[in-house]
Amino acid sequence: MTTPIVIIGAGGLAREFHDVLEAVNAVEESAGRQAAFRFLGFVDAQPSTESRVLSRGPVLGGDEILANLDPATQHIIAISNTSVRGKLDELASSLGLHAAVLIHPAATVGRHDNVFGPGTVICANATVTTNVRFGRHVHVDRNVAVGHDTTFDNYVSVFPGASVAGNVDVQSGVTLGTGSSVIQGIRIGANSIIGAGAVVVRDIEANVTAVGSPARAIVR
Incomplete structure (x- = not known):
């Protein structure tokens, strides 16, 4: 069965997640x-890039339209700001809406013991090994x-090229910068925010x- 879905957000990240969505559909088709x-x-x-997103699909309106969606409609939150993402998740959940999980077919994901929370998006060429646990909207x-x-x-963002070794505990709302x-x-x-290229050893x-x-803390 084909599931209706919306992407919350209409910037560059939304377009990237739309690419993941299309790649998932292409494999099925x-x-x-x-x-x-x-x-x-x-x-x-x-929407900051409305002309670019309109070639992919309509901008339906603001958050108020979520209340009018069919309960069968799933969603992905394409917002980098982890605090805003959390608030949007609370809103969507209060309306009885469910988040999708999107894993790009070009990602390498182990077959054993991984758990993907609602709203998780794994982009192309990412590698996830085994017994990795993802909270909501990671x-x-x-x-x-x-x-x-x-x-x-919940609500962790891992930017391109970051590397996370085994047995790491990344708590809610953390951002791991590009190449960290x-x-x-x-x-x-x-x-907490880990800057681009930082190396965390403690x-x-x-x-x-x-x-x-x-890596050392510079802002508290």
């Missing part, structure tokens, strides 16, 4: 099956590597920005 999803459009009151971008027994809590690295056994506290407390190699 090439195998002679129905497309997994029927894309209805974008949800954004002030975004894993292109060329990310994730090792065994790692946990991502986290060695095994590390805990990163909630709502635990990072909550609500800080950490940069450099080794």
Whole structure:
């Protein structure tokens, strides 16, 4: 059965997630099956790139239209800001709406013990090994590597090229910047930001920005 879906957001990330959606559908259709999803459009009151998204589908309106969606309609939240993503998840959940899981067919995902929370998006060429746990609305971008027994809590963003070793605990609302690295056994506290190219070799407390190699907190 083909599931109707909307993408919340209409910027560059929304277009990237639409690419993932199309890739998922293409695999199904090439195998002679129905497309997994029927894309209805974008949800954004002030789309910053409306001319670019309109070639992919309509902008349906702002958040208020979520209340009018059929309960069978699923959604993905294409918003990088982790706090805003959490608030939108609360809104959609309060309306009884369910989030989809999108995994690009060009991602390498282990077959054993991985758990993907609602709203998780895994982009092309990402690698997820085994027993990795994803909370709600976790975004894993292109060329990310994730090792065994790692946990991502809700609303985590992992930017392109980041590398996360095994047994890492990434708490809610964390952002791992482009090309950052986290060695095994590390805990990163909630709502912290790891800067681009940073190398995390010790635990990072909550609500800080950490940069450099080794990564050190510069903003508290």
